[in-house]
Amino acid sequence: MFLNDADFRSDTVTRPTPGMLAAMHAAPVGDDVLGDDPTVKALESSAAERFGQEAGLFCPSGTMTNQIAINVHCRPGDEVICSPLAHIYNYEGGGVAFNSGVQVRTGGDAYGRLFPEDVHRLVQPNMDVHAAPTSLLVVENTANKGGGTSLGLPLLRDLHAAAKAHQLAYHLDGARVFNALVREGESMADYAFFDSISICLSKGLGAPVGSLLLGPKDFIAQAKRIRKRFGGGMRQAGYLAAAGLYALDHHVDRLAEDHEKAADIDACLESLPYVVERKPCHTNMVLFRIEAAGGAPALQQHLANLGIRIIAMDREWLRIVTHLDIQAAHIDQLKSALRSFAG
Numbered sequence: 001m002f003l004n005d006a007d008f009r010s011d012t013v014t015r016p017t018p019g020m021l022a023a024m025h026a027a028p029v030g031d032d033v034l035g036d037d038p039t040v041k042a043l044e045s046s047a048a049e050r051f052g053q054e055a056g057l058f059c060p061s062g063t064m065t066n067q068i069a070i071n072v073h074c075r076p077g078d079e080v081i082c083s084p085l086a087h088i089y090n091y092e093g094g095g096v097a098f099n100s101g102v103q104v105r106t107g108g109d110a111y112g113r114l115f116p117e118d119v120h121r122l123v124q125p126n127m128d129v130h131a132a133p134t135s136l137l138v139v140e141n142t143a144n145k146g147g148g149t150s151l152g153l154p155l156l157r158d159l160h161a162a163a164k165a166h167q168l169a170y171h172l173d174g175a176r177v178f179n180a181l182v183r184e185g186e187s188m189a190d191y192a193f194f195d196s197i198s199i200c201l202s203k204g205l206g207a208p209v210g211s212l213l214l215g216p217k218d219f220i221a222q223a224k225r226i227r228k229r230f231g232g233g234m235r236q237a238g239y240l241a242a243a244g245l246y247a248l249d250h251h252v253d254r255l256a257e258d259h260e261k262a263a264d265i266d267a268c269l270e271s272l273p274y275v276v277e278r279k280p281c282h283t284n285m286v287l288f289r290i291e292a293a294g295g296a297p298a299l300q301q302h303l304a305n306l307g308i309r310i311i312a313m314d315r316e317w318l319r320i321v322t323h324l325d326i327q328a329a330h331i332d333q334l335k336s337a338l339r340s341f342a343g
């Protein structure tokens with residue numbers, strides 16, 4: 001059997017499957033900026049319907065869908081509440097400030113979760129002229145830097161109530177929401193209470209490119225203008241949208257396999273003397289801290305010498321991610337390489 005690279009850096013490294021490529025090849029397309037690509041329209045309406053939202057907007061990346069959402073929900077000078085581990089805060093190039101002139105206030109736990117009491121504490125007093133008005137709560141599910149943490153519907157609902165108690169808009173960074181849904185046995189329709197949702201097709205779902213912003217019709221109409229302003233209008237994007245439709249139809253349920261593989265790796269790490277801390281392994285990620293001469297880069301290099309790629313997040317923490325292109329043989333290869341590290 002052909003073995004791909006043992007590339008555990010991210011679930012974004014996948015190549016389209018033959019079925020996905022065939023769907024892309026067969027897609028009817030048009031100029032989507034002029035509003036006539038039928039496959040993009042089909043993807044936007046299908047994704048919106050699945051998540052109980054009125055409309056959708058196909059964008060090149062999850063960074064763009066998050067940044068557009070923030071831009072539409074907030075005015076310059078506003079404040080956004082999120083986890084200190086949030087992607088919008090750590091990994092979007094300061095876009096909240098650059099694109100929208102907003103600032104961030106953070107709270108929550110070490111796994112990327114926020115709780116209602118955090119929201120109540122972090123919201124700025126409305127009548128105080130010294131304070132930046134808080135206008136948006138952003139949650140990330142699953143929480144990437146938290147270790148692929150799944151927040152679960154009860155918490156998401158409680159956070160919704162907390163947001164609404166302060167008239168905040170409520171945005172979901174759902175780059176990996178499908179992993180959360182599969183883990184919890186939740187359905188996409190359960191997420192209808194969000195004011196806006198960003199989903200990524202190019203992570204666990206295995207599409208080459210693409211994210212969707214979902215929300216009410218008037219919100220999406222404004223988002224479309226901002227997408228153009230940000231340079232995200234795409235022409236014959238139906239070829240990419242076809243990959244997304246294929247992914248939604250064929251690659252959601254199989255995420256359970258990625259979760260099993262991650263749990264297998266996590267169990268192996270538990271037995272290794274140089275691994276001193278692990279974040280709870282909920283989905284397709286394993287984040288762990290090591291104590292070893294040379295630190296995390298030394299383990300990363302040891303694995304690279306054996307043809308295995310993972311990410312060292314800093315001097316101590318590393319990340320392993322399972323995905324569509326990780327086969328059983330890769331897991332065996334990884335586990336034996338992890339065991340052979342002297343620490």
Ligand SMILES: Cc1ncc(COP(=O)(O)O)c(C=O)c1O
Nearest residue numbers: 061062063064087140144173175
């Ligand atoms: C939680 C989260 N949100 C947003 C993004 C941004 O997605 P993109 O890489 O498509 O810009 C990522 C990327 O990994 C992510 O992990």
